[in-house]
Amino acid sequence: MTQASFDARAARTRCQRYRRRILDISQRVSALHIGGAFSCTEIVDGIYNELMRKPGLSSPDTFLMSKGHGCMIQYVVLEELGVLTRADLDAYCTPHGRLGVHPDYGNPGIEASTGSLGHGLSMVVGMALAERGKRRDGMIYTVLSDGETQEGSTWEAVLMASSLKLTNIVAFIDNNDFQSLGRTSETHPSLYPLAAKFDAFGWETAEIDGHDSAAIHRAVSARKGDRPLMVVARTTKGKGVSYMENAPIWHYRAPSKDEYAQAIRELETQA
Amino acid sequence: MRNTFSETLYQEATANPDVYIVVADISPAGSMGKFSSEYPERFINVGVAEQTMIGIAAGLALKGCQPFAYTIATFSLYRPFEMIRDDLCYQNLPVTVVGMGAGVIYSTLGGTHHTQEDIAVASALPNMQVLAPCDPLECVEATRWCARQKNGPVYLRIGKAGEPVLTAQAEPWQFGKLRYLRRGSDICILTYGVITAMATEIADRLAAQGRSVSLVSAHTLKPLDRDGIAAALQQHRHVVVIEEHAPQGGLASQVKQIAWDVRATCRLDTFTLQDAFIHNYGSTNDLLAAHGLSPGRILATIG
Numbered sequence: 001m002t003q004a005s006f007d008a009r010a011a012r013t014r015c016q017r018y019r020r021r022i023l024d025i026s027q028r029v030s031a032l033h034i035g036g037a038f039s040c041t042e043i044v045d046g047i048y049n050e051l052m053r054k055p056g057l058s059s060p061d062t063f064l065m066s067k068g069h070g071c072m073i074q075y076v077v078l079e080e081l082g083v084l085t086r087a088d089l090d091a092y093c094t095p096h097g098r099l100g101v102h103p104d105y106g107n108p109g110i111e112a113s114t115g116s117l118g119h120g121l122s123m124v125v126g127m128a129l130a131e132r133g134k135r136r137d138g139m140i141y142t143v144l145s146d147g148e149t150q151e152g153s154t155w156e157a158v159l160m161a162s163s164l165k166l167t168n169i170v171a172f173i174d175n176n177d178f179q180s181l182g183r184t185s186e187t188h189p190s191l192y193p194l195a196a197k198f199d200a201f202g203w204e205t206a207e208i209d210g211h212d213s214a215a216i217h218r219a220v221s222a223r224k225g226d227r228p229l230m231v232v233a234r235t236t237k238g239k240g241v242s243y244m245e246n247a248p249i250w251h252y253r254a255p256s257k258d259e260y261a262q263a264i265r266e267l268e269t270q271a
Numbered sequence: 272m273r274n275t276f277s278e279t280l281y282q283e284a285t286a287n288p289d290v291y292i293v294v295a296d297i298s299p300a301g302s303m304g305k306f307s308s309e310y311p312e313r314f315i316n317v318g319v320a321e322q323t324m325i326g327i328a329a330g331l332a333l334k335g336c337q338p339f340a341y342t343i344a345t346f347s348l349y350r351p352f353e354m355i356r357d358d359l360c361y362q363n364l365p366v367t368v369v370g371m372g373a374g375v376i377y378s379t380l381g382g383t384h385h386t387q388e389d390i391a392v393a394s395a396l397p398n399m400q401v402l403a404p405c406d407p408l409e410c411v412e413a414t415r416w417c418a419r420q421k422n423g424p425v426y427l428r429i430g431k432a433g434e435p436v437l438t439a440q441a442e443p444w445q446f447g448k449l450r451y452l453r454r455g456s457d458i459c460i461l462t463y464g465v466i467t468a469m470a471t472e473i474a475d476r477l478a479a480q481g482r483s484v485s486l487v488s489a490h491t492l493k494p495l496d497r498d499g500i501a502a503a504l505q506q507h508r509h510v511v512v513i514e515e516h517a518p519q520g521g522l523a524s525q526v527k528q529i530a531w532d533v534r535a536t537c538r539l540d541t542f543t544l545q546d547a548f549i550h551n552y553g554s555t556n557d558l559l560a561a562h563g564l565s566p567g568r569i570l571a572t573i574g
Binding site for chain 2 (some may be wrong): 035105106111112113116118121122123124125126127128130131132133134152153156157159160164267
């Protein structure tokens with residue numbers, strides 16, 4: 001898709017629909033990470049609906065959700081793509097279902113089990129090596145959390161991806177600046193500027209507004225492509241619902257009935 | 272054994288373009304150099320970074336490859352343990368984690384380079400299979416099996432260099448089955464790995480005393496051949512376990528469990544490393560002896 005034909009309105013409509021679906025699920029099961037799913041909604045939407053070729057089970061490209069706790073957005077996108085069923089999502093976190101709070105390898109559309117942070121990028125490197133070794137042109141997409149960049153294992157993988165010149169990796173950091181004990185920029189100020197770290201490790205980098213779908217598409221389509229790409233996306237935790245935004249309690253909490261109603265009203269207003 | 276592993280893996284990689292090896296800055300001994308020069312895209316050196324070694328191997332396997340992750344045992348199993356658990360075992364991927372120089376082979380490098388608990392640690396993981404060949408020939412069989420299996424992850428515990436051939440006349444190697452290196456009717460010695468050379472010496476000395484001795488390589492620690500062990504307990508008057516491993520979670524403790532389960536009536540003696548770190552230096556045999564593992568001590572107990 002060219003930039004001229006990028007349909008920002010369609011992306012916005014999809015993302016509103018995804019957020020609404022997640023809120024609906026939150027009224028049945030309270031075990032979900034809404035804040036971290038809403039912060040990377042536009043990123044995951046962009047990967048599946050704008051960047052991957054033939055998104056779904058026959059895609060030559062791969063998406064691995066390294067920040068596994070954000071996988072609710074992946075589930076609702078896969079549902080809309082027909083990879084997961086409505087029944088799958090309705091049975092989320094129930095004894096008769098197969099989807100849990102973190103993605104499990106073996107479920108349709110789930111390329112790896114994550115949830116423990118710091119594992120995804122190494123598996124992405126292995127996948128990218130396999131694509132190159134098998135002379136295939138598959139791209140490997142992934143989304144990391146900013147807290148995940150505190151894992152030493154992430155930096156082992158960062159070092160290897162560029163050292164191996166894996167140009168078929170496109171990674172995003174959902175830089176929502178929050179983790180369990182506070183703002184990442186306050187607990188780990190030395191982590192910033194973040195993009196410069198990846199640049200120093202030999203990655204191509206871009207910094208964007210992670211809720212700007214056109215910018216997400218532009219950052220990837222305009223890349224030089226001679227190195228792995230890291231897109232540091234500034235995002236807002238709980239994006240789209242005023243009382244959830246930048247409120248750590250919404251890392252892992254489901255809204256009450258009244259809170260749900262307010263959230264739906266706000267999303268409809270944004271549409 | 273290290274060179275045998277390398278040569279066998281090179282042969283398997285020649286036959287199968289999906290065989291990869293991910294190493295963590297380990298000496299390119301034997302055919303490893305040949306592997307890296309002839310198949311550079313399938314030889315990945317991550318450097319001193321064992322967590323990504325396992326993760327990369329998992330990613331390769333997720334795309335249909337048959338990877339090996341290879342370095343000194345303590346670094347291949349202990350350092351990246353959670354990656355082995357989550358990436359390999361939870362996802363049940365056919366990745367072989369090779370623990371080279373396991374046990375106390377690195378006898379002058381100190382406790383940081385000893386692997387006294389690896390069988391217990393690896394065996395505790397669901398889906399994990401555990402192999403420990405006793406000599407270079409068994410190492411060929413085990414490596415070949417690992418390169419061709421699709422069951423799931425394997426921890427392959429191997430020695431380093433200079434291990435004697437012990438199995439030239441033995442019955443065929445079979446995954447998951449005890450392997451009799453010799454058969455007798457009086458005493459049965461169950462063992463595995465590099466210390467099998469010491470067990471062979473003990474068997475020879477017992478035979479010289481006129482005893483009828485079975486010597487068994489329990490090369491597959493998981494899944495353990497419970498039926499085979501039960502049969503050994505029932506068919507011999509005296510069963511002896513010799514292992515280069517901590518007393519808990521290895522072969523000895525499992526044989527005791529099986530003996531209880533089958534109401535075995537034979538005499539059972541187990542000889543293991545102690546539940547203690549080793550602060551001695553010297554040869555491998557010096558370190559084993561520091562924990563009571565020497566032919567003289569073992570023979571004295573066997574009587």
